[in-house]
Amino acid sequence: MNAQNHSVAGRRLPRLDGVGKVTGKHVYAADFKLPGMLYGKVLRSPRAHALIKKIDTSRAASIHGVRGIITSADIPAIRYGTAVRDTTVFAVDRVLFVGHAIAAVAATSLEIAERALEAIEVEYENLPTLFDPEEALNSNIRIHPNWETYKALPIIARSGNIAGQARIRVGDVEAAFAKSYKVYEHRFTTALQHPGYTEPRVATADWDANGNVTVWCNTQLPFDTQNTLAEILDLPSARVRVTVPGIGGGFGGKLRIGVEHFAALLARKTARPIKVMSTSEEELTAALPRQASVVLVKTGVDKDGHLLARSGKIIVDCGAYAGSGPGTAAISLQVMAGPYKTGALELEGIAVYTNKVHSGSFRAPAGPMANFAMECQMDMIAKDLGLDPLEIRLRNVVKEGDPGPSGEIHKSVSIEECLRKAANAIGWHDRKPEPGRGKGIACSWWMTTGGSSGVYVKINPDGTATLVSGAVEIGTGAITGAAQILAEELSLDLTDVNATGVDTQAAPFDYGAQGSRTAFSVGNACLAAAAELRRQMFELAAKQLDAPIEGMSLQDKHVIAGNKSISIAELARISRLAGGGLIAHGTAISPAPPYDPTRVQNHPLPVWNTPSYHAHAVDLSVDQATGKVTINRYVVAQDVGYAINPTYIEGQIEGGVAQGIGQALSEEIVYQDGRVMNANLTDYKMPTAMDVPEIESIIVECRSAAGPYGAKGVGEPPCIEPPAAIGNAIAAATGCWPNSLPMTAEKIAAALRVQQS
Amino acid sequence: MNRKILNIVVNGESHQVLIEPHWTLLQVLRNEIGMMGTKENCLEAECGVCTVLLDGKAVNSCILLAGQVEGCSITTIEGIGDPEHLHPLQQTFIECGAVQCGYCIPGMILTAKSFLDENPGSRPSRDEIREAIAGTLCRCTGYSKIIDAVATAAERMAISGGSQ
Numbered sequence: 001m002n003a004q005n006h007s008v009a010g011r012r013l014p015r016l017d018g019v020g021k022v023t024g025k026h027v028y029a030a031d032f033k034l035p036g037m038l039y040g041k042v043l044r045s046p047r048a049h050a051l052i053k054k055i056d057t058s059r060a061a062s063i064h065g066v067r068g069i070i071t072s073a074d075i076p077a078i079r080y081g082t083a084v085r086d087t088t089v090f091a092v093d094r095v096l097f098v099g100h101a102i103a104a105v106a107a108t109s110l111e112i113a114e115r116a117l118e119a120i121e122v123e124y125e126n127l128p129t130l131f132d133p134e135e136a137l138n139s140n141i142r143i144h145p146n147w148e149t150y151k152a153l154p155i156i157a158r159s160g161n162i163a164g165q166a167r168i169r170v171g172d173v174e175a176a177f178a179k180s181y182k183v184y185e186h187r188f189t190t191a192l193q194h195p196g197y198t199e200p201r202v203a204t205a206d207w208d209a210n211g212n213v214t215v216w217c218n219t220q221l222p223f224d225t226q227n228t229l230a231e232i233l234d235l236p237s238a239r240v241r242v243t244v245p246g247i248g249g250g251f252g253g254k255l256r257i258g259v260e261h262f263a264a265l266l267a268r269k270t271a272r273p274i275k276v277m278s279t280s281e282e283e284l285t286a287a288l289p290r291q292a293s294v295v296l297v298k299t300g301v302d303k304d305g306h307l308l309a310r311s312g313k314i315i316v317d318c319g320a321y322a323g324s325g326p327g328t329a330a331i332s333l334q335v336m337a338g339p340y341k342t343g344a345l346e347l348e349g350i351a352v353y354t355n356k357v358h359s360g361s362f363r364a365p366a367g368p369m370a371n372f373a374m375e376c377q378m379d380m381i382a383k384d385l386g387l388d389p390l391e392i393r394l395r396n397v398v399k400e401g402d403p404g405p406s407g408e409i410h411k412s413v414s415i416e417e418c419l420r421k422a423a424n425a426i427g428w429h430d431r432k433p434e435p436g437r438g439k440g441i442a443c444s445w446w447m448t449t450g451g452s453s454g455v456y457v458k459i460n461p462d463g464t465a466t467l468v469s470g471a472v473e474i475g476t477g478a479i480t481g482a483a484q485i486l487a488e489e490l491s492l493d494l495t496d497v498n499a500t501g502v503d504t505q506a507a508p509f510d511y512g513a514q515g516s517r518t519a520f521s522v523g524n525a526c527l528a529a530a531a532e533l534r535r536q537m538f539e540l541a542a543k544q545l546d547a548p549i550e551g552m553s554l555q556d557k558h559v560i561a562g563n564k565s566i567s568i569a570e571l572a573r574i575s576r577l578a579g580g581g582l583i584a585h586g587t588a589i590s591p592a593p594p595y596d597p598t599r600v601q602n603h604p605l606p607v608w609n610t611p612s613y614h615a616h617a618v619d620l621s622v623d624q625a626t627g628k629v630t631i632n633r634y635v636v637a638q639d640v641g642y643a644i645n646p647t648y649i650e651g652q653i654e655g656g657v658a659q660g661i662g663q664a665l666s667e668e669i670v671y672q673d674g675r676v677m678n679a680n681l682t683d684y685k686m687p688t689a690m691d692v693p694e695i696e697s698i699i700v701e702c703r704s705a706a707g708p709y710g711a712k713g714v715g716e717p718p719c720i721e722p723p724a725a726i727g728n729a730i731a732a733a734t735g736c737w738p739n740s741l742p743m744t745a746e747k748i749a750a751a752l753r754v755q756q757s
Numbered sequence: 758m759n760r761k762i763l764n765i766v767v768n769g770e771s772h773q774v775l776i777e778p779h780w781t782l783l784q785v786l787r788n789e790i791g792m793m794g795t796k797e798n799c800l801e802a803e804c805g806v807c808t809v810l811l812d813g814k815a816v817n818s819c820i821l822l823a824g825q826v827e828g829c830s831i832t833t834i835e836g837i838g839d840p841e842h843l844h845p846l847q848q849t850f851i852e853c854g855a856v857q858c859g860y861c862i863p864g865m866i867l868t869a870k871s872f873l874d875e876n877p878g879s880r881p882s883r884d885e886i887r888e889a890i891a892g893t894l895c896r897c898t899g900y901s902k903i904i905d906a907v908a909t910a911a912e913r914m915a916i917s918g919g920s921q
Contacts, residue, residue: 012854014851014852014854015851015854015856017856017859018850018851018856019840019843019847019851020840020859021856021859021862022834022838022843022846022847022850022851022856022859022862022863022866023794023834023835023838023839023840023843023847024792024793024794024795024833024834024835024863025794025835025840026859027793028796028860030796030797031787031793111779195896196894196896197858197860197896198796198798198804198806198858198860198861198894198895198896199796199798199858199860200798246859247858248796248798248858248859248860248861249857249858249860249896249897250858251896279800280798280799280800280801280803474858475857475858475859475897476857477857647854647902648854648857650854650902651854651857651897651898651899651902654898654899654900654901654902655857655896655897655898655899656899657899658896658898658899658900659896680799680801680803681799681801681803681804681894682801682803686894686896688891688892688894689886689887689888689890689891689893689895689900689903689904690887690888690891692899692900692901694883694901695899695901
């Protein structure tokens with residue numbers, strides 16, 4: 001079908017769940033309750049690294065209204081985790097960070113549960129601590145003394161405090177440095193950032209008479225949560241049902257199990273339904289934030305600014321457990337290579353344990369960290385060589401058919417178009433030297449995560465369609481986008497599609513709402529389901545109309561055969577009586593493109609599926625006295641392949657940039673001696689409506705081969721470039737190059753004072 | 758626990774609720790009256806998702822003790838419109854693409870309503886709207902489309918003659 005002729009897909013239609021959300025009728029996991037429900041609370045460690053000498057719960061258990069208490073002694077001794085199986089539900093024998101779960105209490109009210117926590121007596125014996133990731137690399141202190149006994153994915157390379165180590169090598173990097181006209185070497189640091197979803201992690205669990213458990217929660221990955229719960233509970237996964245009534249944001253912070261296991265275990269212990277919800281303090285001390293990192297980049301160029309060699313090393317501080325640290329360290333290598341041709345590469349990503357909060361996969365994990373380092377250095381090189389920052393990028397960007405870092409072939413490449421459009425929109429060529437004001441530019445590329453999706457689509461007797469997917473609508477509008485594709489293919493209106501909530505017991509498998517893949521992959525599954533439904537409807541219509549299938553088409557909710565027609569609704573009614581109804585199972589999988597495995601070592605995501613390209617440009621002012629940054633204009637040019645719904649694509653761009661501005665300028669979970677100093681939403685500074693400028697989106701459509709109607713992943717990229725683009729603009733405005741996130745007014749003012757003296 | 762009777766009017770209906778002295782208005786609305794459109798998050802008046810109207814003014818229900826609102830009239834998101842009769846703000850939030858995950862939206866809409874009702878018939882600037890909604894955190898949208906929605910609703914309400 002020609003995308004230009006679409007009547008539903010590609011249009012700015014309102015989302016399917018909009019009315020429920022503006023009227024307060026949309027049910028979120030936090031709103032879910034059951035009769036007789038208990039409340040659960042988790043006791044968390046006040047020590048960063050200590051042996052647990054004794055836990056005495058007897059005084060807490062005797063409090064009126066306390067129904068059950070569990071510690072590691074009460075549950076199966078199981079370690080779980082995605083890359084490395086190093087994680088336990090509760091601290092076992094030792095606590096590894098401030099905030100580490102030690103025990104959980106079930107009580108008839110939250111207040112009683114909180115009182116019970118205070119009555120649990122724990123004796124500790126302090127152990128030496130490790131807070132600095134670089135120090136942890138070479139320290140004799142072990143966060144996990146038995147790390148060798150843990151199971152891990154075979155691809156993950158571990159050693160001591162190193163939870164994962166990946167490499168990409170292309171060509172002879174030393175020879176290329178030797179040939180370089182100039183070599184630049186810089187060090188950057190980035191900070192721990194909370195995903196900042198407004199609905200805390202929450203779960204309600206209940207066991208039935210047959211020993212099956214149902215968990216109502218706000219996970220982004222219901223099937224992953226189902227499997228992890230099954231392991232923790234030592235049950236077959238079919239006996240664990242995970243359902244997501246609604247979810248108040250995720251941004252990657254709700255990929256892995258959060259509080260679901262506490263709820264399920266306490267419900268089993270007490271034989272009562274129970275609800276567990278994180279507090280803001282728990283969110284900021286014991287959730288799954290974006291890792292802090294140290295990035296070292298060394299780049300060799302020729303006289304004209306062509307990249308000849310790059311070596312890079314990122315040290316990802318994954319905290320007390322590996323979490324997604326090994327994957328993040330590995331993905332950062334593709335980000336460090338960038339959408340550039342570089343003669344030779346030697347990139348290394350290391351995930352290292354420290355006595356801090358375990359970390360997760362916040363939107364474009366590794367993206368903004370590695371891009372900040374790589375793209376700020378690009379401007380430093382341009383300045384030193386007397387080149388325009390746009391020009392040095394244009395000289396190096398990949399073109400159609402160029403090899404990527406893993407030896408894959410770049411296809412439907414739009415990076416030059418994105419750079420030129422963003423630059424033109426910000427008035428790049430009209431830059432005038434103005435004290436305290438500057439423009440910055442940065443670009444990147446990013447994958448569309450693969451994984452399989454299945455949908456069931458049923459045609460109802462009124463001619464509407466029900467879409468059952470295992471993918472959670474986390475707010476992006478991805479399910480509305482998939483429904484637009486389904487409606488387009490079936491000649492329905494978008495409002496004819498009813499998308500159900502997610503229930504692992506009823507829905508087909510989906511790899512989950514992650515990695516910019518939901519609209520892409522569920523959309524492809526909808527295409528497949530629609531094709532099967534057309535087949536079923538044409539077959540039935542052939543009998544009803546006594547007409548050949550060849551030449552049949554779907555138009556305006558009718559099957560048309562020559563001058564005869566029959567409505568979809570009528571076919572659905574006939575099929576109900578004669579054939580069990582019109583229903584299809586559509587599936588989709590995007591195989592990884594071919595690549596050169598000799599270039600990539602110990603990398604769980606060795607090659608990127610259907611990459612997108614994008615460029616950001618910013619115009620900002622810096623107060624010369626205080627260092628305060630005011631963003632005057634912000635422009636994004638992003639290649640989305642095909643814009644399924646431009647309104648919600650703009651929404652992804654605007655929201656992603658706002659998060660990126662937070663990471664660039666203000667957000668940091670601040671640790672001092674192993675303790676979080678700002679575990680509340682006043683001191684953890686997320687951007688408010690006063691802090692985010694108008695963001696101008698330029699949607700570029702360079703069709704992909706794999707996505708529905710040529711779409712590419714959209715959700716993650718917008719948060720990648722803001723730290724680099726803003727850092728480069730700050731440098732243009734002040735002459736001072738920030739090398740540490742967040743670039744707070746305090747840091748900028750200090751740099752300005754050094755410059756003035 | 759010393760329970761006492763609280764008399765409040767919620768969305769025009771009078772309620773008598775047996776409350777404990779430490780309960781907040783948020784707890785009463787969600788746990789006792791079942792107005793689940795009022796959301797909970799930080800419980801420290803920092804995020805704004807729990808915003809309701811107390812005698813027409815936006816307040817954070819998470820830090821208001823229920824005992825303080827004896828005899829008061831409360832409006833929650835359920836009280837300003839329903840799917841068949843959306844308030845202009847509810848309508849424009851949908852039209853302008855201002856809703857993503859939606860968890861902050863009830864608080865955001867009520868904050869905006871309180872602001873527009875203070876200046877009936879006005880057409881506030883985008884900067885004035887930014888300032889008015891700055892107390893409610895939204896992590897999804899970057900705020901632009903929320904500002905579009907409030908500005909569009911203000912325009913429509915001004916044309917149709919003031920507060921709704």
